[in-house]
Amino acid sequence: MLQSNLLLTTLREAPSEAETSSHQLLLRAGYIRQLAAGVYTYLPLGRRVLRKIEAIVRDEMDASGAQEVLMPSMQPAELWKESGRYEVYGKELMTLQDRHEREFILGPTHEEVVTTLVRNEISSYRKLPVTIYQIQTKFRDERRPRSGLLRGREFLMKDAYSFDISSEGLDKSYIQMFNAYHQIFKRCGLEFRAVHADSGAIGGEGGSHEFMALAGIGEDTIAICSSCDYAANLEQAEALRPVKNEFVMQVAEIEKFHTPDIRTIDQLEQELDIQQELIIKTLVYEGGGQTFAVVVRGDHEVNEIKVSKYLGMTEIKLAEYDAVKSLAGVESGFVGPVGLPLTILVDAAVAGMTEGITGAGEKDYHFRNVVPARDFSLEQVGDFRNVAEGDVCPHCLEGVLHFQQGIEVGHVFKLGTKYSEKLGASYLDRSGKSQPMIMGCYGIGISRLMSAIVEQHHDEDGMMWPKTLAPYQVHILIMSVKDAEQVAVAEGLYEQLTKLGIETLIDDRDERAGVKFKDASLIGIPLCVVVGKQAAQGSVEYLERATAGKEVLVIMEVMSRIKEFYSPLI
Numbered sequence: 009m010l011q012s013n014l015l016l017t018t019l020r021e022a023p024s025e026a027e028t029s030s031h032q033l034l035l036r037a038g039y040i041r042q043l044a045a046g047v048y049t050y051l052p053l054g055r056r057v058l059r060k061i062e063a064i065v066r067d068e069m070d071a072s073g074a075q076e077v078l079m080p081s082m083q084p085a086e087l088w089k090e091s092g093r094y095e096v097y098g099k100e101l102m103t104l105q106d107r108h109e110r111e112f113i114l115g116p117t118h119e120e121v122v123t124t125l126v127r128n129e130i131s132s133y134r135k136l137p138v139t140i141y142q143i144q145t146k147f148r149d150e151r152r153p154r155s156g157l158l159r160g161r162e163f164l165m166k167d168a169y170s171f172d173i174s175s176e177g178l179d180k181s182y183i184q185m186f187n188a189y190h191q192i193f194k195r196c197g198l199e200f201r202a203v204h205a206d207s208g209a210i211g212g213e214g215g216s217h218e219f220m221a222l223a224g225i226g227e228d229t230i231a232i233c234s235s236c237d238y239a240a241n242l243e244q245a246e247a248l249r250p251v252k253n254e255f256v257m258q259v260a261e262i263e264k265f266h267t268p269d270i271r272t273i274d275q276l277e278q279e280l281d282i283q284q285e286l287i288i289k290t291l292v293y294e295g296g297g298q299t300f301a302v303v304v305r306g307d308h309e310v311n312e313i314k315v316s317k318y319l320g321m322t323e324i325k326l327a328e329y330d331a332v333k334s335l336a337g338v339e340s341g342f343v344g345p346v347g348l349p350l351t352i353l354v355d356a357a358v359a360g361m362t363e364g365i366t367g368a369g370e371k372d373y374h375f376r377n378v379v380p381a382r383d384f385s386l387e388q389v390g391d392f393r394n395v396a397e398g399d400v401c402p403h404c405l406e407g408v409l410h411f412q413q414g415i416e417v418g419h420v421f422k423l424g425t426k427y428s429e430k431l432g433a434s435y436l437d438r439s440g441k442s443q444p445m446i447m448g449c450y451g452i453g454i455s456r457l458m459s460a461i462v463e464q465h466h467d468e469d470g471m472m473w474p475k476t477l478a479p480y481q482v483h484i485l486i487m488s489v490k491d492a493e494q495v496a497v498a499e500g501l502y503e504q505l506t507k508l509g510i511e512t513l514i515d516d517r518d519e520r521a522g523v524k525f526k527d528a529s530l531i532g533i534p535l536c537v538v539v540g541k542q543a544a545q546g547s548v549e550y551l552e553r554a555t556a557g558k559e560v561l562v563i564m565e566v567m568s569r570i571k572e573f574y575s576p577l578i
């Protein structure tokens with residue numbers, strides 16, 4: 009391809025709203041252009057990368073036995089009313105009306121559509137199990153689209169759905185998909201972790217795993233064990249119950265002490281020189297029409313997902329200041345569990361304490377020598393906190409947990425019969441009895457994955473595509489297009505490479521060398537061949553973008569180096 013023909017404009021600067029590196033680089037290198045907030049055009053270079061990612065996904069999906077389909081984006085709103093999800097997602101659902109004023113939803117995902125499809129196509133156990141997938145545009149009206157392709161409102165997703173007749177069958181489908189995901193992300197050159205994840209609102213029985221691309225800008229926090237392969241989303245990571253020291257020496261009676269204007273943990277720690285581990289923090293929440301308190305150690309944080317799952321609520325939130333005052337009789341900074349007229353959920357780490365400091369339920373006063381069970385009820389004890397860095401690994405009990413940020417690029421779920429029951433996808437079993445199909449669903453954010461790969465593969469000069477994904481495999485730079493010798497050598501090389509099936513881009517523009525080098529570093533094609541003055545003596549410069557190694561080689565040598573570099577792929 010001649011770069012003088014390529015629809016490509018590189019920018020020296022990224023627009024100010026682009027904060028993450030991938031967003032800046034994809035814009036500056038002319039891979040994408042924004043049409044509207046969270047809505048992007050893929051220019052030729054961007055489209056070529058996206059197609060390579062799709063090809064890897066298709067290859068592994070097909071290899072896993074899944075069958076590709078293509079479902080519509082336009083979904084009748086009735087389907088979402090039937091499944092009960094129409095209200096759940098509110099404004100995030102993109103809706104439209106057809107000419108007969110019938111309401112449609114632009115698909116954010118396809119559980120309803122695929123379950124209806126399979127309900128009509130399959131009725132006998134003989135036709136199961138089956139897994140189908142698609143690579144298709146999804147629409148989600150994010151409140152705050154940001155970071156380019158990482159959080160868009162129209163994006164490319166591979167979504168797959170498995171249908172089985174037993175939970176053992178689902179486990180098999182799940183593991184098959186799980187392994188395919190490992191292959192896909194490895195072939196994309198991505199550094200990732202599969203983490204135990206909360207099954208969240210989609211709520212299947214058997215939980216789920218998220219595939220996290222490790223990146224500093226990742227919005228998710230994952231807890232990773234220093235010695236075993238345990239990794240979990242912070243929402244899900246399990247906090248170990250502390251060993252309660254049975255030999256509790258007799259603790260003095262509870263004692264109230266004056267703490268004028270000392271409301272926060274930090275103030276207690278600073279002004280009274282009290283360690284956070286000795287403080288018992290009480291927070292008042294509202295959820296499911298009830299008000300309750302959660303009690304955690306001063307150095308821990310409440311994990312609201314764990315609390316709401318324990319209570320069987322979809323969400324909980326901190327009670328407003330006035331509500332706390334009227335219910336607890338004191339402002340939140342002095343609330344404590346002793347004598348609190350509310351149900352209290354006590355985190356296991358607190359239940360394991362021999363004594364602690366708590367709010368006294370009275371303005372400007374705290375209690376010391378507060379003993380769990382003696383001074384407040386331990387009826388409801390559980391894991392209600394976020395794990396903390398340094399916690400012992402709940403899986404191997406040897407390693408310790410440390411945190412990393414991640415970008416969720418894939419998510420696999422065991423759905424069970426949640427949709428098949430609601431939408432009537434059932435089959436006749438061996439004895440002719442109607443049974444609901446057992447489902448799993450499996451997503452990869454294709455366009456988000458492209459950005460995550462840039463986050464992991466770039467330097468200050470630009471992108472550095474893994475050899476499996478680069479828009480072109482070799483970038484030939486002609487230093488002076490007025491020098492017939494250089495042009496001839498470049499074209500000769502181009503012909504030889506093209507004959508070998510190696511995708512090659514020639515920078516044949518009438519531009520200064522500096523501009524060509526800057527653009528080549530920005531675009532990030534893995535190999536670069538510079539045809540300059542030494543062309544007359546039959547030699548050129550060979551550069552690898554990732555290592556910035558530069559060698560002067562004769563044409564023959566360059567050809568063999570390129571073949572060697574791409575050998576397993578061509």
Ligand code: 9G3
Pocket residue numbers: 097100101102116117118119147148149166167168210419421449450451452
């Ligand atoms: C919606 C909107 C946003 C959503 C959903 C529905 C996330 C929704 C979860 C999933 C689960 C799986 C199949 C592929 C893998 C992920 N955001 N989810 O269901 F209406 Cl607006 O999408 N779906």
